Amino acid sequence: MFLDLLRRRNPAFLRAAAQLHHSGQLPANTYALDLDTVGANATAIKREADRLGLTPFAMTKQIGRNPDFCRTVRDAGITEAVGVDLQCALAAHQGGLRTGHLGHLVQIPRHEAATAAALRPRYWTVFNDAKAGEAAAASAALGRDQALLARIVAPGDTFYRGHEGGFDADDIVAVADRLDALDGARFAGITSFPAQLFDKATGKVLPTPNLTTLQKAAERLRAAGREHVELNAPGTTSVAILPMLAEAGATQVEPGHGLTGTTPWHAVEDLVEEPAVLYVSEVSHLHGKYAYVFGGGLYVDPVLGLGSTRALIVRGGDFDSAQLVDVEMPAPEAIDYYAMADLSNATGVAPGDTVIFGFRPQAFVTRALTAGITGVRSGAPAVAGVYAADGSVPIGLDDSADTASTESAAS
Template structure:
């Protein structure tokens, strides 16, 4: 679905990725990021957030916490990130972003709270008093008072399986008082996830019961005399739905796929953000009418279902006009994605080494893929700014003179 979106709205990224792979600058098993378009997307979200008085924290896990991506959105005005886990927050910090929020979705392990506190997060989410005490103790030891967000839940709220947890929403006033009493911390507000989701029947993003739970909690806190309550409302975030969140009382939003134009809403409606990411692979070998395509990053975010997948195969020395659009059999979700298998029965000229381009919703951080920012696509002079592993670090690179003791692990420049 997102391949067709790329062909229509950002063919320059497809052409640049094919050229850069054929020149050897983009490796196979790599998510390529159009940094010019990422910058435009981030600026559009930042403008709308500023207009509505919302704080915007970037979610970078989808693109492997790529440092060039982090610097691009920072320069476009989104200067702080949300760490989905502590490793994400550390990678964002190393990539040049401040930490606006951590602890949600993944709480901080108890022996790692000092590392979290050293990141000086603007907000830290806790699910219960044990985690609140750990966060407060680490923050006090670091000489600071940490604003805490309470993750809350109420009957009827919607959570992905394995994401459950939080304080009972109807106890929020007492929870706030307990958090305020902790040396090194203070209560700042409430959060939940997802507070909005794409509705395929409606063809747009709609709020979940979780958002009403946050609104009710905020109202109870104001009635108890609290004049300002932060309301953190993540989920399927793009510029198009920020007004709805602001009207509901949200104060914080967390764009992730919106920065690359790959939310489910983008798949069916041309929103202001344009698609800015694709997956680059290569034909490994041919067998029985199929081209076996290198994998490693073939995890497709299943939010839109696991329908058929297609790819473009660009012959060596050719361009998009020479490409074959083929059906691809992806590895089963329970299998290791060593290869995908492309039906090339109607593409007899396909050969090992040809470029393969996919368009789908990535979650690079759960893969063994590489990521690479590409600059200059809009000006017609594309170049790879750096290649990184899925955790935001530079991959090990060897040359013929290296031994394991001398191999370079320097960040790509």
């Protein structure tokens, strides 16, 4: 689905990726990122967030916390990241983004609270009193007063299976008082996820019951005398959804796929953000009517359902002769060593040919590489650096990547 979007809205990126892979600068099994477009998308989100009085925190897990991506987003004005877990927060910090929010979705393990506190997060989400106590104690040891967000839940709220948990929303006033009483912490606000989701029937992003739960809890807190309550409302965030969130009372938003133009809404409607990510591989070998394509990063985010997949096969870097083929992806329960491209309607395909996919990624759960590409819009594309899916530099690449990593860690 996103391959069609790339072909229509960012064909120069496809062409650049094909050329860079053919020349050996872009390895197979790599998520390539058009940094020019990422910067433009981040600028648009930050501008609208500022207009509406919202604070944006960048979600970087889906592109492997790539340091060049992090710096691009930071330079566009989004200077803080949300860490989906502690490892994510550490990687984004190394990439040059301060920690704006951590603990949500994944709580911080007990013996790692000190590491989390050392990041000096602006906000730290807790699901219960035990986790609040750990966060407070770790922060107090550093002489800090940590702002805590309480994850809340009410009957009828929507959660992905395995994401459940949080304080009873009906008890939020008492919860806030308990968090305020902790040495080293204070109550700052509330959060839930997802606060909005893409609705296939309407083709739009709509609020979930969780957003109503947040609004009602905020009303209780204000009635109890708390004048300012942070309301963190993540989920399917793009420029198009920000006015609705601001009207609902949100104060914090967390763009992730919006930064690469790959939210579900982008798949069905042209929004402000343009597509800025693709997956590059190559043909390993031929067998029967199939070209076997190197995998490693063939995890397609199932939010849109597991539909059919297509790819472009490019011979010799000549993008004008690219052939569109159907691809049989590995089963979800299988290791993705290869995908199989059907060559029934393709000719002349050979080992080493470039293969380009366009799908919604979650690079951090794969063994893929990530690489930022500069200069796509100016017609002078170049690889900024190649990194592993955790944001580190993989062994065996040239010194330029090592230099990029050192600069990233120092920034």
